[in-house]
Amino acid sequence: MTDSSSSKSPGDIRSLFGLPPHSENLTRYLTFLANLVSTPVPPTPEVKAYSDAVYLNYYPLGLSLLFSPHSGYKPKSGLKFGDLNKEKLALDSIDIYNIPMHSSSDPRSKGTSSRIAELAFSTFPLSPLVLDVAKGVTDKDNKVLVRPSQLELKPGATGREIVQCLGEPERKGGGAGPSSGSIGIWCEWSKDGIMVEFGGDEAKGPQAWERGKDAVWKVITLFPPKSQG
Known part of the structure; x- marks a missing residue:
């Protein structure tokens, strides 16, 4: 992946929350990403449809979009992109991948089906990924955290760097069990x-x-922030 800091950024990707799959702003963002990987138009996504969720996987872009159905719409499994009732879908969360290149003979590419699925994704082509940091967030003692206005994520960003920017996570898990079978540690703000x-x-x-603290991020999931209280 090439550094795209010199390209004109389309803004914080989270501004796309609530939009349908065919919205002009979302299409513009996908086109911007496609251009970074020398593709003139966004690739057609793989669709994983369920009655309560629709995933659009853009493997070459390192991006998976989760849409929530509304207005009584219940998608059926096996639908293609053109079959979706896009007016009744709203973007609810975003997965962005940072996947190192491995050959098919690399032992690290063998393992669980979830790991194989992750390896189908390329690394998200926009670097750095810039995200606005919420203002006025307080810690457990109700003190306002002093934090940078933005989080800048490059492919090599580690847990230490992310925590230095965002502070201690509110939730965390993973990492237990044998190294060969456990999921990676995760943190949520x-x-x-x-x-x-x-x-x-x-x-x-x-x-x-x-x-x-020295581990590099692999997947970042973005969702509408939860209010304090």
Whole structure:
């Protein structure tokens, strides 16, 4: 992936929340990403449709979009993109992938079906990924956190760097069990609408939380921030 800092950014990707799949702003954002990987038009997404959720997976763009049906719409499984009732879908969360390149013979590419699915994604082409940081967020003692106005994520960003920007996460998990089978550690900042799963050996196994500060992010999930209270 090439650094795209010199390209004109389309803005914070979270401004797309609530939009349908065929909205002009979403199409413009996808076209911007496609241009970064030398594709003139956005690729047709793989559709995973369920009665309460529709996932659009843009593998070459390192992007998965979750849409929630509304107005009584209940999508059926097996639908193609052209079959969706797009007017009754609203963008609810975004997964952005940071996947290292592995050959099919690499032992790290073998394992669970979820890991194989993740490896189908390319790395998100926009670098750095710039996200606005919520203002006025307080800690457990109700003190306002002093934080930068933005989080800038490059492919090599580690847990230490992310925590230095956002502060201690409100929720965290993963990392337990044997290194070969456990999921990576993850942290969630619900008031910012950000969840990060970390990858690599540092993010798995019994000592994952001791080594996690050096783990590099693998997937970032963005969702509408939860209000304080």
